[in-house]
Amino acid sequence: MSLVTLTVLVAFFHISVGSDTPCLNHGGTCQDDSTSCSGNYVSNLCSGSASRRCCESSSDPCAAIGGICKDDHLYCAGSYVTGKCSGGTTNRCCTSHNNGGSDQSICDNIQVISRDAWGARGPTHVTTLNHRVHLFFIHHTDGHTCHSETECAGVLKGVQNYHMNSRGYNDIGYSFLIGQDGRVYEGRGWGVVGAHTLHYNSLAYAVSFMGNFMDTLPSPNSLNAAKALVQCGVNKGYIEANYSLFGHRDVGNTDCPGDTLYAEIRTWDRYNYTHSATIQ
Numbered sequence: 600m601s602l603v604t605l606t607v608l609v610a611f612f613h614i615s616v617g618s619d620t621p622c623l624n625h626g627g628t629c630q631d632d633s634t635s636c637s638g639n640y641v642s643n644l645c646s647g648s649a650s651r652r653c654c655e656s657s658s659d660p661c662a663a664i665g666g667i668c669k670d671d672h673l674y675c676a677g678s679y680v681t682g683k684c685s686g687g688t689t690n691r692c693c694t695s696h697n698n699g700g701s702d703q704s705i706c707d708n709i710q711v712i713s714r715d716a717w718g719a720r721g722p723t724h725v726t727t728l729n730h731r732v733h734l735f736f737i738h739h740t741d742g743h744t745c746h747s748e749t750e751c752a753g754v755l756k757g758v759q760n761y762h763m764n765s766r767g768y769n770d771i772g773y774s775f776l777i778g779q780d781g782r783v784y785e786g787r788g789w790g791v792v793g794a795h796t797l798h799y800n801s802l803a804y805a806v807s808f809m810g811n812f813m814d815t816l817p818s819p820n821s822l823n824a825a826k827a828l829v830q831c832g833v834n835k836g837y838i839e840a841n842y843s844l845f846g847h848r849d850v851g852n853t854d855c856p857g858d859t860l861y862a863e864i865r866t867w868d869r870y871n872y873t874h875s876a877t878i879q
């Protein structure tokens with residue numbers, strides 16, 4: 600056996616006992632090469648037997664970004680991306696990453712600061728929310744407010760510590776939070792059950808304005824961010840288009856989200872308290 604052959608074998612063996620990551624990074628999917636592949640098969644990028652090869656997806660724009668085409672009413676752990684799949688408009692590319700803004704075609708008017716970016720602790724447990732919801736709740740944190748990404752990161756860490764250490768939650772309770780800087784900060788995010796609105800956590804997403812809004816209104820930027828976030832959720836397929844929006848106090852014994860903010864959201868298009876009476 601020549602040194603070259605040995606080197607190749609060692610390299611192959613090294614990859615074969617590893618993961619499918621090299622193929623995924625290549626933009627393909629690992630499958631047995633007797634199966635049909637719309638592009639070309641590439642060797643040595645997949646774990647398992649030699650016949651398990653990387654199906655290149657040059658002709659499949661969805662696979663090229665690591666996604667799978669499926670109907671967007673189905674659960675997607677990451678984000679749906681439009682324009683990557685053939686078929687009807689609801690056949691969209693489900694990616695494994697919650698890209699928080701790179702899907703510019705449908706959420707291009709909000710800036711979502713990811714958990715990693717603000718320094719979130721990892722959750723102790725995650726329960727997936729695998730259906731579109733009809734409800735969206737508005738909260739305030741009734742605590743510190745913030746006006747910059749740095750300041751908001753500090754507030755977020757405080758809220759998360761309070762929820763996890765004092766309240767015993769698995770993670771920060773809200774799906775998203777909003778600062779007075781007009782940025783959206785990822786809480787539990789899409790596709791995850793929150794701990795925000797008793798009896799409705801599996802039926803709704805929720806955003807919380809950081810601060811106390813009993814007497815003051817959140818900044819126009821932050822209000823616009825909340826509206827855009829909900830629309831983004833609809834566009835991504837996490838919220839039904841005919842959703843109803845409520846304040847926390849509509850379904851709980853609380854002042855949340857504050858008198859002034861509550862008066863504001865009652866003027867929003869999808870605010871629908873009468874609907875809440877039928878769902879309790």
Ligand SMILES: [Zn+2]
Binds near residue numbers: 795847853
């Ligand atoms: Zn609340």
